[in-house]
Each structure stands twice: as structure tokens, then as C-alpha cells.
Amino acid sequence: MTTTVSRQRASQQACAAAAQVVLLALLTAAAGLGPVAWAAGLLYAAALWALLDTAARRAGTASLGPADLVTLARAALVGGVLTLVVDGAGAAPVAAVASVALLLDAVDGPVARRTGTVSALGARFDMEVDAVLLLVLSAYVAGWLGPWVLAIGLLRYAWVAAGRVLPWLRGELPVRRSAKVVAAVQGIVLVAAVAGAPGWVVAVSLALLVWSFGQSAVFLWRAR
Template sequence: MADVAAAMAAFFVPGIWISDLTIPDVGPRALALAAGAAVAGRAAASILRRNPRLSTPADRVTLLRAVLTACCATVVVADLFAGSGPGVLLVLLGTTALLLDAVDGRVARSTGTASAAGSRLDTDTDGALVLVLSCAAAAAFGPWTLCTGLMYYAFLAGGWFRPSLREPLPPSSARKVIGAVQPSALLFALAPGVPPALGAVAAGLALVLLVASFGRDVVELERLRRRPPSGVAAGPGAAEAARM
């Protein structure tokens, strides 16, 4: 509870300052804060839903990443209402959140506290950062960049209709690399001074890689679902059983 409260406070203090500094109207200011609070609140809820309810040193690093991502969300909404393009603050906050992504996993392994719950929190925070950055990119390059940010959530939604999509995926170095490429490419595209054409190319290539990665994962999960259980003869009955 202390970690969750600290994380929410760590967002609201700079979040209120950012919104007050850039948005004069109360309504849009509240919307900017709500966008950031939704990001930080999702991470906090992930901790509070645990049983037992606890957080590890690695979770605290991930919560910090969620706070930075929440601040990015507030900045993006503030920029949209101000009619200004992405600025240095968004890139700095997003880059810091991205760099910390290499820290929480190492902390979890070094402290022996790696867990499935921590991995989900980490993945959710990654998805939130990419979504926020893709919203900023949409204002600069067009709504097609939203496909990058929404891909992860579409995959999660697909799991409600296709149980195979909820199964764990085998480890993949390519998936990790592509996962790091998405925010990196968007941050590059949003960086001040980058030519719009070059930024659009970077964001487009990242989207192509992401579509290929998710497509490969869906095929892999479907293939694993159809694989006969270990130790069972692969006959027609076994194949049908594997599909249940």
C-alpha cells in the first residue's frame, strides 16, 4: 500500500504542475490529469490485486516507469490541447522510462523476486508507454501510428475470444528486441529536429516489425494449442483432444 500510495503521489505532484503550466482551462486540465492517472492507476491496481498483496524491489522500479509513463500521458494531452507538437519534455520522460526497462528485470533476478505478476506489470507498463507515444505520433504523422499502440491491447482482447492467446509464449530474443524497437523508434520520430519524413519512416518500420512479431506469436500459440499432449500418441483422437 505504501508503494502504491507513493507512486500515485509521485505522479500527481508533477502531473498537476505540468497541466497547470500548459493548460489554462479547467476541463482540459482535468482530462490531461485523468489520462495520466489511468496509466498510474492501472499499475497500482496490478499490485493491489495480488494475493498476497506485496511489491518487490523490481516492482518499485516498474512503478517508477509507470509514473514516468503517466507523466508522458499528461504531457501528450496537454500538447494536444495547446496545439503544439511533441517537445523535449516528452522525449526525456519517455527515454528515461525506456532505459529503466532494462533495470527492473535485472533487479528481479538479482534479488530472486522474479514472478509472473511482476512480468505482467512490466509488460503492461511497456504497452502503456508505446500507446502514449503512439498517440503523440498520431498528432504529428497521422492516426495510423495508433495501430502501434493499440496492437498489444488488441492481442489482450483477442484472448477473451481465443483462449490460446492467453497461453504463455516461449522465450524469444527477437520478441524482446522488437519490443524495445517500438518505443525507441517512436521517441526518435518525436525528437525535436528529426525531419518529419524520417520520423514517419522510423514509425512505419516499427509498425511493420510489430505486426510481423504479433502475427508470428499468434501462429505459434495456435500451433502449440494443436500439438498433442506430451506422452500421448498423435492419432486422430489425440489431435481432437489437443484442440479441446
């Protein structure tokens, strides 16, 4: 039974990989992706497959749930954003694909709760997809606003790296609504910046993100 369900997960991931290729083909037809962008997209799809498969095995997850499949679809869209950014595409296609990915971000959580399939793997998967999207969008926006915008995409990875040196940063954090709101705002603001929003809006968003990380650091320092 476990083998059969594991094959089901492999089939689900294979369909996602095929969808990634189809998306790349559609973006090529619409925006003229070059070979470097294709290479980036295929490498992203391979890395996504490997990392998700490894995480699912460690979590003992033999089949992806409905919410995980929504997140997987969103991950494929993030791969599309990545290829567009690597290709140096215009703002319109980047904003369009990223907007769809952000809309799906509001779907997987409710789906998980309604179907009773909330899991640590699903939450982590959702978080990692969000992090990659922010990193890619911040790199794109940094092209005209300046390298400081990269801080939006790099802060989370810097936090993880710091946690390897400072164990107390790996402590359990309470659920804070403000942290969720600030995190959600980052993607919206970056897409708005792609569409032409002024730099000060991005700066305010970054300040809120720094404040949110600071709140978490203070809490963990006091609870160490």
C-alpha cells in the same frame, strides 16, 4: 503480519501517487499544463492505484518488491507523458520524459533478478506500463505521421481482445529473444519520431511488430 505488510504496500502506492502529483506540478512549471491535462493525470494515477491494488491482492502480494517500485516510478513517468500529450505539449518535453521512462525499463528486470524478487505480478505490471507508454506515444506521433502509427500502440490490445474470441490465442508462448528486441525497439523508435526521425523508420518498426505478432499467432495456431 499480513495486515502490516499490506499497509506497507498501501504506503508504497500512496508515495507513488504523491510522486505523480509532484511530477504534474513540475511539468506544469516547465510546460504549463492546463486543467484538462491535470484531470487526465489524476485519473491515470487513480486508475493505476486501483488496478495495481487489485492485481496485488489477487496475486497475494502484500508488499511491492524493489523491481516493482522501479516499475511504479516508471508508471508515474508514463503518466507524465500522458499529461503532456493531452496538453498538446511540444516534442522536447514529451521526448525527455519518455526517454527517462525507457531508460528505467532496462533497470527493473535486472533489479528483480539480482534481488530474487522475480514474479508474475512484476512481469505483468512491467508489460502493462510498456503498453500504455507505446499507446500514448503512438497517439502523439500519429498527429503528424497519420493514424496508421496508432497500430503500434493498439496491436497488443487487439491481441488481448482477439484472445477473448479465439481461446487458442491465450496459449503459452515460448520466450523469443526476437520478440523482446522488437518490443523494445518500438518505444525507442517512437521517441526518435517525436524527436524528428522520418516516418519510414516508424513504418519499418511497425512492420517488425506485425511480423513478431504473426510469429506468435502461427506458433499458437500450430499448438492449439
